[in-house]
Amino acid sequence: MVYLYSKFRVMNFDLVKDVVGLLEQFETENKNSQYADTIEGFKSWVCHKESMTNDDETDTPNWEGKENGRSPESAISTLLVHLNRYAKTYSKSAISGSDFATQEDFIYLINLKAFGEMTKMELIKKNIQDKPVGMLIINRLIKQGWVHQQDSVEDKRTKLIQITDQGMEALENQMEKIRNATHIVAGNLNYSEKMELIRILNKLDQFHYPIFNQNIDSKDLINAVYQQYSFEKN
Numbered sequence: 001m002v003y004l005y006s007k008f009r010v011m012n013f014d015l016v017k018d019v020v021g022l023l024e025q026f027e028t029e030n031k032n033s034q035y036a037d038t039i040e041g042f043k044s045w046v047c048h049k050e051s052m053t054n055d056d057e058t059d060t061p062n063w064e065g066k067e068n069g070r071s072p073e074s075a076i077s078t079l080l081v082h083l084n085r086y087a088k089t090y091s092k093s094a095i096s097g098s099d100f101a102t103q104e105d106f107i108y109l110i111n112l113k114a115f116g117e118m119t120k121m122e123l124i125k126k127n128i129q130d131k132p133v134g135m136l137i138i139n140r141l142i143k144q145g146w147v148h149q150q151d152s153v154e155d156k157r158t159k160l161i162q163i164t165d166q167g168m169e170a171l172e173n174q175m176e177k178i179r180n181a182t183h184i185v186a187g188n189l190n191y192s193e194k195m196e197l198i199r200i201l202n203k204l205d206q207f208h209y210p211i212f213n214q215n216i217d218s219k220d221l222i223n224a225v226y227q228q229y230s231f232e233k234n
Helices: 002-029 039-054 072-094 103-115 120-126 131-144 165-185 191-213 218-229
Strands: 147-151 159-163
Touching (some): 002 039, 072 103, 072 165, 120 131, 131 147
Antiparallel strands (some): 147 159
């Protein structure tokens, strides 16, 4: 009995060491906070690691041009462009018959409703757009009476903008169609596939957003990114 009890204790100690090792690996690999720093986040990370371990060549998906040597990076880029265009067609349908000129109009309003007042540049950057295009959208919203601008208390040179009651009403009048459009964009993905897609897209967004915020000139952008992240050029 003593032997069995001692052996049981050793086995549990080994298990504890393995779990601690996994927790250390989780902390190291999760520095960009892809997973929540909770037991649920840890469990999701473990499940993902297990699925990656079980993947083999037979699980590799096919894509157009693969048999001719087309790279997965090329397929990803094209598919993202296609999905963006599909989403725009549904957004265009969602605002048809309304006073919204483009999908960016209601996206700007949604951000102001969700995050409160902000500077013009903060709003433009949140929507990943260049300043000239963003300013046109904001001016259009001001003209419609959907947003209001005022001087910042901290810096009179800075304008803060916020959504107005008219803007809230215009947004609410279209929200059912907008929600329907977003549901369609998610297509036939099941819940777990949606969660996995969000994780992957978040990872890509967290990679690209800091680059976007550097405002690198277009002619220098690709070379700058290759140098900064040590990509190997084809």
